[in-house]
Amino acid sequence: MDSWAHYLDQVLFAVLPYVAVFTLILVTIQRYRAQRFSYSSLSSQFLENRQHFWGLVPFHYGILTIIAGHVVAFLIPREILAWNSHPLRLYILELSALVFALMTLIGLLAGMVRRWTNPKIRIVTSASDWIIYLLLFVQIVSGIYVAVFYPWGSSWFSTSAAPYLWSLVKLNPDVSFVASMPHMVKLHIINAFLLIGFFPFTRLVHILVIPNPYLWRKPQVVRWYGKPKETAGGGA
Numbered sequence: 001m002d003s004w005a006h007y008l009d010q011v012l013f014a015v016l017p018y019v020a021v022f023t024l025i026l027v028t029i030q031r032y033r034a035q036r037f038s039y040s041s042l043s044s045q046f047l048e049n050r051q052h053f054w055g056l057v058p059f060h061y062g063i064l065t066i067i068a069g070h071v072v073a074f075l076i077p078r079e080i081l082a083w084n085s086h087p088l089r090l091y092i093l094e095l096s097a098l099v100f101a102l103m104t105l106i107g108l109l110a111g112m113v114r115r116w117t118n119p120k121i122r123i124v125t126s127a128s129d130w131i132i133y134l135l136l137f138v139q140i141v142s143g144i145y146v147a148v149f150y151p152w153g154s155s156w157f158s159t160s161a162a163p164y165l166w167s168l169v170k171l172n173p174d175v176s177f178v179a180s181m182p183h184m185v186k187l188h189i190i191n192a193f194l195l196i197g198f199f200p201f202t203r204l205v206h207i208l209v210i211p212n213p214y215l216w217r218k219p220q221v222v223r224w225y226g227k228p229k230e231t232a233g234g235g236a
């Protein structure tokens with residue numbers, strides 16, 4: 001049993017991350033060569049605007065801040081620990097992260113409800129859209145769960161998650177940092193790899209063609225010509 005658990009940990013935390021990153025790189029390059037013009041979020045703003053805006057903006061500001069926070073914690077773990085050594089600063093960091101995480105969740109839910117309830121939008125929503133919604137939902141809910149029930153994540157990220165991620169970067173994966181983590185933390189990490197691997201198959205590739213001007217410009221009408229199914233990610 002123990003050896004099975006050990007084997008599974010190796011597959012999920014030492015093999016899956018590389019499979020995910022290779023898939024990301026290879027499919028991204030292949031898709032760029034074969035279907036360059038499918039690098040888009042396939043905006044559906046023209047189908048209706050206002051409701052879209054209220055989900056889209058909190059989601060983007062939320063997730064970009066959260067991802068930036070993860071990257072900073074990965075790059076400068078010692079500085080994060082030093083910052084957290086004063087309880088007040090730790091609370092400020094944790095609370096602001098939680099606010100941005102909730103913003104992301106609200107924005108995501110607004111997007112899901114909109115796609116589900118608006119018939120015009122549902123028709124241009126592909127299976128890959130629903131899969132990426134599900135993966136994002138699991139990622140954000142598990143992250144919030146971890147932040148709330150296993151305090152103080154910003155500190156133990158520095159001592160456990162950051163060294164684990166660095167071991168991956170150095171091509172010498174050390175699963176021992178994560179093997180004894182609670183199930184929800186493991187789910188959060190595994191789901192992140194699934195998100196990375198699935199990313200190039202979806203409309204999320206639009207991230208690779210930043211800047212995304214809708215973060216600061218007024219909502220505007222965008223039209224897509226051609227049949228939705230012709231473009232990867234499907235939809236208008």
Ligand code: HEM
Nearest residue numbers: 066097098101140143144146147152153154157161189192
């Ligand atoms: C696609 C990538 C990822 C996304 C979108 C994501 C998203 C989130 C979100 C929304 C939260 C809640 C924020 C909070 O309230 O603190 C969170 C927390 C957390 N995540 Fe992630 N995550 C990702 C990848 C990872 C990875 C790869 C790890 C570790 C190897 C990780 C470790 C953590 C930890 C430890 C927390 C708790 C932080 C705290 O308590 O302040 N995340 N994540």
